[in-house]
Amino acid sequence: MIINGRKIADTIYGDLKIEIKKLGKKPTLGAILVGDNAASATYIKQKQKWADFVGINFILKKFPESISEADLLKEIHDFNDDRNVDGFIVQLPLPKHIRSKKIIGAISPLKDVDGFHPENQGKVMIGDTSWFVPCTPAGIMRIFEKLNVDLSGKNVVVIGRSNIVGKPIANLLINAWATVTVCNSKTKKIDAFTRKADVVVSAAGSPGLIKLSDINVNTLVIDVWFTIVDGKTYWDTDFNNMNLWGVMVTPVPGWVGPLTVAMLMKNTVTACSRK
Amino acid sequence: MIINGRKIADTIYGDLKIEIKKLGKKPTLGAILVGDNAASATYIKQKQKWADFVGINFILKKFPESISEADLLKEIHDFNDDRNVDGFIVQLPLPKHIRSKKIIGAISPLKDVDGFHPENQGKVMIGDTSWFVPCTPAGIMRIFEKLNVDLSGKNVVVIGRSNIVGKPIANLLINAWATVTVCNSKTKKIDAFTRKADVVVSAAGSPGLIKLSDINVNTLVIDVWFTIVDGKTYWDTDFNNMNLWGVMVTPVPGWVGPLTVAMLMKNTVTACSRK
Numbered sequence: 001m002i003i004n005g006r007k008i009a010d011t012i013y014g015d016l017k018i019e020i021k022k023l024g025k026k027p028t029l030g031a032i033l034v035g036d037n038a039a040s041a042t043y044i045k046q047k048q049k050w051a052d053f054v055g056i057n058f059i060l061k062k063f064p065e066s067i068s069e070a071d072l073l074k075e076i077h078d079f080n081d082d083r084n085v086d087g088f089i090v091q092l093p094l095p096k097h098i099r100s101k102k103i104i105g106a107i108s109p110l111k112d113v114d115g116f117h118p119e120n121q122g123k124v125m126i127g128d129t130s131w132f133v134p135c136t137p138a139g140i141m142r143i144f145e146k147l148n149v150d151l152s153g154k155n156v157v158v159i160g161r162s163n164i165v166g167k168p169i170a171n172l173l174i175n176a177w178a179t180v181t182v183c184n185s186k187t188k189k190i191d192a193f194t195r196k197a198d199v200v201v202s203a204a205g206s207p208g209l210i211k212l213s214d215i216n217v218n219t220l221v222i223d224v225w226f227t228i229v230d231g232k233t234y235w236d237t238d239f240n241n242m243n244l245w246g247v248m249v250t251p252v253p254g255w256v257g258p259l260t261v262a263m264l265m266k267n268t269v270t271a272c273s274r275k
Numbered sequence: 276m277i278i279n280g281r282k283i284a285d286t287i288y289g290d291l292k293i294e295i296k297k298l299g300k301k302p303t304l305g306a307i308l309v310g311d312n313a314a315s316a317t318y319i320k321q322k323q324k325w326a327d328f329v330g331i332n333f334i335l336k337k338f339p340e341s342i343s344e345a346d347l348l349k350e351i352h353d354f355n356d357d358r359n360v361d362g363f364i365v366q367l368p369l370p371k372h373i374r375s376k377k378i379i380g381a382i383s384p385l386k387d388v389d390g391f392h393p394e395n396q397g398k399v400m401i402g403d404t405s406w407f408v409p410c411t412p413a414g415i416m417r418i419f420e421k422l423n424v425d426l427s428g429k430n431v432v433v434i435g436r437s438n439i440v441g442k443p444i445a446n447l448l449i450n451a452w453a454t455v456t457v458c459n460s461k462t463k464k465i466d467a468f469t470r471k472a473d474v475v476v477s478a479a480g481s482p483g484l485i486k487l488s489d490i491n492v493n494t495l496v497i498d499v500w501f502t503i504v505d506g507k508t509y510w511d512t513d514f515n516n517m518n519l520w521g522v523m524v525t526p527v528p529g530w531v532g533p534l535t536v537a538m539l540m541k542n543t544v545t546a547c548s549r550k
Contacts, residue, residue: 101403109394119384122397125446126438128376153461161449163401170449171400174436174457179468181456182449186428192471193454 003222005139008146009258012266013054019269020055027272028057029113029264030079030088034072034098035065040091047089050261056268059085069098073106080108087113087132087271089264092164110274113267116163125171131274132267137169139259140201140222141176149199149220152177157193159183159210159236160203165224169201190214207234212241224256278497280414283421284533287541288329294544295330302547303332304388304540305354305363309347309373310340315366322364325536331543334360344373348381355383362388362407362546364539367439385549388542391438400446406549407542412444414534415476415497416451424474424495427452432468434458434485434511435478440499444476465489482509499531 020027029051033044044060051058061075072094079088088111094100104112109119115132124133133141144151156178160166166182173180178199183190185204191214194200202210203224215221223237295302304326308319319335326333336350347369354363363386369375379387384394390407399408408416419426431453435441441457448455453474458465460479466489469475477485478499490496498512 101401118397118401118403119394120397121400122393122395125396125400125442126376126393128393153463167400167446167449170457171442171446174442174445174459177459177461179456179458179462181454182445183454184449184452186452187454188428196467 003143003147005143005255005257005259008142009139009262011146012142012259012262013050016054016262016265016269019273023269023273025272026055026057027086027268028059028084029268030059030061030082030085032061032063032072032075032079032088032090034063034067034091034094037093040093044091046257046261047264050265051268054265056265059088065095067095067098069102072098072103076103076106080106080111085111086275087111087268089114111271113264113271115168115267121163121168124168127175129172132270133172133263134164134168135260135263135267136165136203136224136256137172138263138266139256140169140224141172142259142263143222143256144176144199147220151199154178154198155181155196156199156201157181157183157190157197158201158203159190159194160205160225162203165203169203173201194219202236204236206236208236208238210237212238222256278418278422280418280530280532280534283414283417284537286421287417287534287537288325291329291537291540291544294548298544298548300547301330301332302361302543303334303359304543305334305336305357305360307347307350307354307363307365308335308337309342309366310338310370312368315368319366321532321536322539325540326543329540331540334363340370342370342373344377347373347378351378351381355381355386360386361550362386362543364389386546388539388546390443390542396438396443399443402450404447407545408447408538409439409443410535410538410542411440411478411499411531412447413538413541414531415444415499416447417534417538418497418531419451419474422495426474429453429473430456430471431474431476432456432458432465432472433476433478434465434469435480435500437478440478444478448476469494477511479511481511483511483513485512487513497531501530 048058079085104116107117109117112120112132115134120132123131156173158166158170161184170180170182181193194214197219199220201222205225205227207227223235227234323333354360379391382392384392387395387407390409395407398406431448433445436459445455445457456468469489472494474495476497480500480502482502498510502509
């Protein structure tokens with residue numbers, strides 16, 4: 001069985017359209033894009049497309065790779081102060097001469113619809129999800145909800161410890177009373193953990209890391225991350241074989257990606273309704 | 276072998292005295308105590324004692340159990356605005372009619388020397404420990420440092436998922452490249468995890484939860500929490516037997532407690548030096 005993230009995203013958009021109608025005003029999402037990273041440009045296009053679809057204004061500000069940190073901070077402050085902007089994102093990664101932590105920390109927590117500001121991450125950690133949960137982890141939690149997975153007492157293995165996926169999803173799962181193991185590239189035997197897991201969330205970006213023999217038949221596997229090598233896309237899991245075995249995974253079609261975008265739109269509507 | 280938290284705390288106080296001399300001014304720590312909880316009064320007394328010892332002014336504000344949330348918030352704002360106060364704490368637990376999250380969220384993150392404000396928790400989670408790490412987790416990390424434990428690739432089991440100990444220590448360990456499993460009261464077989472652990476941090480408050488047979492000879496066990504029943508103190512671990520076996524644990528004498536207080540003083544000195 002394949003979980004179709006695209007379909008779950010559609011139900012979220014359906015709900016959001018109703019919510020926006022109730023609000024009586026079009027929410028506005030800002031986005032800052034620095035440089036010419038092709039993947040970043042694609043992600044921004046997706047966000048613009050779905051903002052249009054659901055009825056959210058999208059304001060894109062593009063800057064050359066050479067923009068200084070100080071000038072970028074000024075742009076952040078402008079978005080913070082702009083009453084017409086409900087929430088905004090800074091598309092990552094940023095050029096090396098700009099400190100991402102400094103930039104993310106400068107975003108007003110009340111407009112931080114990516115949920116990357118420390119205050120929003122901390123709220124997620126202590127169990128307050130009423131503001132902005134980072135979008136990919138929020139999307140993964142939505143999958144559990146849709147599948148009626150009761151996480152309490154379940155063994156969940158998270159592979160990867162990024163601030164964007166691994167750690168926030170781990171904290172959300174801990175708060176949901178799961179027993180959570182967070183593995184990383186230094187973990188000696190990841191399969192010793194995955195074999196005993198009820199759920200595996202893989203966000204490692206390590207092609208073929210998890211083989212069919214590393215998991216049980218009934219394990220729910222959520223493959224979050226892919227790697228592109230020579231134009232070909234590779235997933236963390238041996239996805240085609242797992243699918244044959246009946247294990248539930250989420251790569252194409254209908255990967256976690258559409259859910260990430262949908263949760264960004266949800267956060268934007270939340271920002272607008274809170275204002 | 277028993278780890279003596281008291282001795283490690285003494286070295287921290289030695290360093291702090293030098294730092295305070297360098298600062299050229301006495302840092303000031305505020306504390307708010309509500310009601311007549313005997314344990315809370317004892318904790319406050321300890322904090323006062325060690326503040327005096329190391330050369331930190333200690334301002335205690337005591338309020339009756341009946342204080343309203345609004346009045347308590349006013350006191351928080353007073354401490355936030357008081358230029359003479361470098362940092363302050365609100366001794367937990369608070370009476371039931373007061374929302375702890377609301378109170379903790381009202382403390383200025385720049386004066387939150389307990390490290391419980393979401394912004395400080397979030398910083399810990401994303402790997403920025405330059406501000407205020409919650410004191411007990413910071414004390415536990417100091418133990419690893421003193422023992423020269425390289426956490427990278429180690430299997431660490433954390434028992435308990437509180438915002439004060441379990442989750443912040445789990446995030447600190449994840450950031451130190453450990454493979455971290457967080458167990459809780461819904462975990463079906465905790466011993467299946469502890470038996471494979473290099474390190475166990477138990478902060479469950481469940482007397483005798485971990486037996487000698489649940490761990491390996493070389494496992495480093497850190498017993499953070501105790502429970503008092505009929506005036507007798509019980510620890511999470513079968514501490515006396517473990518000690519005989521040569522496993523390292525930390526209960527009396529020289530438990531994690533002294534380290535918690537020492538790290539509070541360290542955070543206060545940080546607050547003062549950052550101002």
